[in-house]
Amino acid sequence: GAVVSQHPSWVICKSGTSVKIECRSLDFQATTMFWYRQFPKQSLMLMATSNEGSKATYEQGVEKDKFLINHASLTLSTLTVTSAHPEDSSFYICSAASTEVATAFFGQGTRLTVV
Amino acid sequence: GQNIDQPTEMTATEGAIVQINCTYQTSGFNGLFWYQQHAGEAPTFLSYNVLDGLEEKGRFSSFLSRSKGYSYLLLKELQMKDSASYLCAVRAYASGGSYIPTFGRGTSLIVHP
Numbered sequence: 001g002a003v004v005s006q007h008p009s010w011v012i013c014k015s016g017t018s019v020k021i022e023c024r025s026l027d028f029q030a031t032t033m034f035w036y037r038q039f040p041k042q043s044l045m046l047m048a049t050s051n052e053g054s055k056a057t058y059e060q061g062v063e064k065d066k067f068l069i070n071h072a073s074l075t076l077s078t079l080t081v082t083s084a085h086p087e088d089s090s091f092y093i094c095s096a097a098s099t100e101v102a103t104a105f106f107g108q109g110t111r112l113t114v115v
Numbered sequence: 116g117q118n119i120d121q122p123t124e125m126t127a128t129e130g131a132i133v134q135i136n137c138t139y140q141t142s143g144f145n146g147l148f149w150y151q152q153h154a155g156e157a158p159t160f161l162s163y164n165v166l167d168g169l170e171e172k173g174r175f176s177s178f179l180s181r182s183k184g185y186s187y188l189l190l191k192e193l194q195m196k197d198s199a200s201y202l203c204a205v206r207a208y209a210s211g212g213s214y215i216p217t218f219g220r221g222t223s224l225i226v227h228p
Binding site: 042043044045049093097107 | 215
């Protein structure tokens with residue numbers, strides 16, 4: 001099946017610093033990438049949707065200046081959490097989809113802890 | 116928008132059968148997915164239904180009724196490792212020709228001996 005690689009799997013950073021998370025589709029061209037956030041014991045919450053070569057569409061309540069999304073190629077999307085704060089600590093998961101595959105495939109997730 | 120509803124928690128006995136229901140309201144329906152998620156891990160794909168009926172895949176089966184906005188995931192011969200969250204996700208057409216999957220809150224299944 002299709003593989004989506006997300007890196008890093010976990011990261012600890014100091015408050016006020018920025019963290020970049022990468023999401024790569026390894027064997028298919030991902031025209032659409034989704035970024036989710038999941039707090040403990042809660043469901044996945046969509047943060048933004050990005051199509052290759054265009055600006056990301058953010059969900060209501062998600063600050064686009066804080067969560068920078070870049071989808072420069074059909075195989076790579078990045079999420080940068082800028083000026084991270086402890087309340088940004090969460091599990092971030094990317095998902096990649098295209099017209100080639102019927103479903104969306106998830107990366108392994110990134111556990112972000114801001115101290 | 117979309118509204119997806121599934122039970123918060125279910126318990127079952129090892130070896131038994133359990134059915135997890137999901138109801139949804141959406142426009143531009145383009146498929147329903149079931150995922151399994153263990154704590155701290157990414158969801159793993161279980162099934163995909165776009166037409167009415169039952170899809171069987173080993174111990175897991177998924178059913179869809181588009182007219183009723185209803186789906187269920189059926190797990191047979193339950194094993195302890197099946198204890199996890201089960202997420203129902205609905206995909207719908209969005210503006211611009213893309214599609215957006217929306218997840219329900221998930222059902223936490225606890226399998227006990």
